[in-house]
Amino acid sequence: MSYAEFYRRSIETPEAFWAEQAELIDWKTPPSQILDTTRAPFVNWFAGGTTNLCHNAVDRHLAARGDQPALIAVSTETGTERSYSFKELHAEVQRVAASLMELGVGKGDRVLIYMPMIPEAAFTMLACARLGAIHCVVFGGFASASLASRIEDATPKVVVSADAGSRGGKVIAYKPLLDEAIRLSTHKPDAVLLFDRGLAPMDLSKGRDHLAAPLVEKHRDAQVPCTWMDATDISYTIYTSGTTGRPKGVQRDTGGYAVALAASMKHIFDGRAGETYFSTSDIGWVVGHSYIVYGPLIAGMATLMYEGLPTQGLDRQPDGGIWWRLVEKYKVTVMFSAPTAVRVLKKQDPALLKKYDLSSLRALFLAGEPLDEPTARWISEGLGVPIIDNYWQTESGWPILTVANGVETTRSKFGSPGVPMYGYKVKILHESTGEELTAPNEKGVVVIEGPTPPGFMQTVWRDDERFVNTYWKTVPGKLVYSTFDWGIRDEDGYYYILGRTDDVINVAGHRLGTREIEESISGHAKVAEVAVVGVADALKGQVAMAFVVPKDGAVLGDAQAALALEGEVMKQVADQLGALARPARVHFVGALPKTRSGKLLRRAIQAVCEGRDPGDLTTIEDPGALQQIRQTLSPRG
Numbered sequence: 001m002s003y004a005e006f007y008r009r010s011i012e013t014p015e016a017f018w019a020e021q022a023e024l025i026d027w028k029t030p031p032s033q034i035l036d037t038t039r040a041p042f043v044n045w046f047a048g049g050t051t052n053l054c055h056n057a058v059d060r061h062l063a064a065r066g067d068q069p070a071l072i073a074v075s076t077e078t079g080t081e082r083s084y085s086f087k088e089l090h091a092e093v094q095r096v097a098a099s100l101m102e103l104g105v106g107k108g109d110r111v112l113i114y115m116p117m118i119p120e121a122a123f124t125m126l127a128c129a130r131l132g133a134i135h136c137v138v139f140g141g142f143a144s145a146s147l148a149s150r151i152e153d154a155t156p157k158v159v160v161s162a163d164a165g166s167r168g169g170k171v172i173a174y175k176p177l178l179d180e181a182i183r184l185s186t187h188k189p190d191a192v193l194l195f196d197r198g199l200a201p202m203d204l205s206k207g208r209d210h211l212a213a214p215l216v217e218k219h220r221d222a223q224v225p226c227t228w229m230d231a232t233d234i235s236y237t238i239y240t241s242g243t244t245g246r247p248k249g250v251q252r253d254t255g256g257y258a259v260a261l262a263a264s265m266k267h268i269f270d271g272r273a274g275e276t277y278f279s280t281s282d283i284g285w286v287v288g289h290s291y292i293v294y295g296p297l298i299a300g301m302a303t304l305m306y307e308g309l310p311t312q313g314l315d316r317q318p319d320g321g322i323w324w325r326l327v328e329k330y331k332v333t334v335m336f337s338a339p340t341a342v343r344v345l346k347k348q349d350p351a352l353l354k355k356y357d358l359s360s361l362r363a364l365f366l367a368g369e370p371l372d373e374p375t376a377r378w379i380s381e382g383l384g385v386p387i388i389d390n391y392w393q394t395e396s397g398w399p400i401l402t403v404a405n406g407v408e409t410t411r412s413k414f415g416s417p418g419v420p421m422y423g424y425k426v427k428i429l430h431e432s433t434g435e436e437l438t439a440p441n442e443k444g445v446v447v448i449e450g451p452t453p454p455g456f457m458q459t460v461w462r463d464d465e466r467f468v469n470t471y472w473k474t475v476p477g478k479l480v481y482s483t484f485d486w487g488i489r490d491e492d493g494y495y496y497i498l499g500r501t502d503d504v505i506n507v508a509g510h511r512l513g514t515r516e517i518e519e520s521i522s523g524h525a526k527v528a529e530v531a532v533v534g535v536a537d538a539l540k541g542q543v544a545m546a547f548v549v550p551k552d553g554a555v556l557g558d559a560q561a562a563l564a565l566e567g568e569v570m571k572q573v574a575d576q577l578g579a580l581a582r583p584a585r586v587h588f589v590g591a592l593p594k595t596r597s598g599k600l601l602r603r604a605i606q607a608v609c610e611g612r613d614p615g616d617l618t619t620i621e622d623p624g625a626l627q628q629i630r631q632t633l634s635p636r637g
């Protein structure tokens with residue numbers, strides 16, 4: 001079937017389409033109603049059906065592939081490498097499930113998981129799913145204040161954590177951060193379960209804290225049956241990356257999510273049972289939920305879970321080829337990473353890409369932020385496999401725009417994540433009038449018309465009103481979901497994301513996406529990284545301001561070289577996009593401020609440029625980078 005036909009069926013006859021996809025998973029009771037939109041924009045998928053995510057990820061594979069690898073955990077931080085078969089994973093998950101039960105966890109209870117990338121983190125997520133408990137994974141190593149606000153919001157019965165995480169060989173003790181967070185929060189969990197990796201000492205609070213090892217050992221032979229969940233029961237909540245402000249608690253169902261993941265593994269990722277999937281993300285992000293833990297396992301694949309930098313080997317010596325070494329060793333067929341990680345690898349010797357046998361690899365998927373053409377070309381030429389950009393959000397749970405090579409081989413275009421995925425009615429609307437823009441290459445807001453497909457967020461946790469008001473009421477007179485991204489669709493139906501709606505700048509009445517300007521600048525041979533923001537200007541309304549990390553660090557200390565490069569960059573933008581888009585200034589810095597997930601914090605840069613308070617910075621990776629920007633701006637930086 002052609003993809004166009006596949007897509008058309010998903011939109012015109014969603015019930016028939018998704019009833020068919022629902023057969024990709026196991027149901028205890030099959031659904032009686034596929035789609036219910038009576039409370040739009042809220043959607044119920046697969047009502048009447050009962051299932052369990054852990055059953056679909058683990059138990060159902062025991063008969064056919066019990067002895068095959070299910071979870072491969074590699075840590076270049078501790079120099080460890082372990083593999084668990086589906087049978088072993090089944091046993092480990094039940095041990096943790098029994099331990100959680102002993103601490104009082106049952107269906108509907110929240111369990112907050114604050115853990116590093118160790119196999120026990122995946123066991124715990126799956127154990128929660130098994131019991132019908134709602135997990136809320138918080139990125140390991142987040143500061144106490146960010147963790148406290150999430151504890152407050154999720155009101156967990158139990159928190160599961162570990163003594164420490166590690167990054168680039170530096171141990172980050174989690175327990176003191178957790179203790180402080182619980183102290184700050186008005187909600188107090190009944191119990192804390194702690195996995196001890198022997199990296200940092202832990203002070204245990206009597207009556208509240210429990211070491212995991214003795215509990216898990218006590219339940220060595222535990223058999224904990226799966227709790228059958230209604231398809232519409234909550235599976236988990238997760239917070240967005242916090243790039244544009246205070247993170248939102250995204251709530252997801254059970255049945256719709258399982259079906260969406262199973263379908264995406266087949267149609268988009270083209271991953272097959274018995275193969276190995278390697279996502280370099282973290283369980284603290286949505287990619288980690290969908291494509292480290294649940295998606296690959298539901299598809300019967302082994303999932304490779306990785307703790308460490310992309311530039312360090314198992315012997316803890318520098319090794320820019322570690323990921324490719326792992327692809328060769330585990331015969332990875334599908335890999336998933338982010339442009340930010342590829343930009344790190346780009347600074348390594350390109351010969352490392354040719355050193356290993358990567359013939360098992362079919363494709364590399366990249367998501368999370370715009371994929372610029374130079375980065376895409378570099379990795380695509382280096383690996384010799386298709387690079388598949390895919391655009392989605394924590395809110396959607398799986399790709400919104402990409403190509404579905406599992407349905408029909410479709411060409412990718414540089415700079416575009418692709419076309420709408422089945423189930424998604426994607427449109428471009430005029431930002432102020434809300435009118436649909438149907439002509440090619442007209443810029444507007446990317447929106448999704450309901451009903452949203454399976455896997456999409458159900459609501460904001462405990463705040464239906466915020467869900468409707470934040471996402472569905474931005475266009476006057478229309479009930480549509482706003483992605484808050486700005487984009488265009490070309491004559492072939494491919495979409496291009498031009499930046500966030502709050503990153504659109506207005507220069508003398510002309511609307512420009514910061515992404516377009518960044519794309520033009522990053523094409524310059526001497527530019528490693530770039531951020532462009534709009535800054536208030538008395539004359540023009542706004543002007544573009546560029547912050548560039550030069551490839552050659554010497555530019556930073558050499559005023560003359562900087563001035564010359566600034567001129568070259570300005571000319572390049574003016575030549576490619578017109579004089580209006582030319583940045584008012586190009587500042588050179590050593591690093592750009594990013595979230596812990598590697599996304600540019602343009603909003604914070606803009607605030608600093610305009611002398612405002614940068615706001616909520618709980619998710620920032622390196623506050624020093626923002627400080628550098630402040631310094632460059634001070635008198636003739």
Ligand code: ATP
Pocket residue numbers: 240241242243244245246247248366367368369370371389390391392393394395417483484485497499500599
């Ligand atoms: P917050 O919503 O709290 O501000 P966030 O939007 O960064 O944080 P995520 O849900 O992790 O949180 O990120 C989704 C966003 O990332 C998208 O809305 C889009 O702006 C960007 N994005 C993701 N994938 C791509 C892609 N392939 N191309 C361009 N942008 C992308």
Ligand code: MG
Pocket residue numbers: 240393
């Ligand atoms: Mg967002």
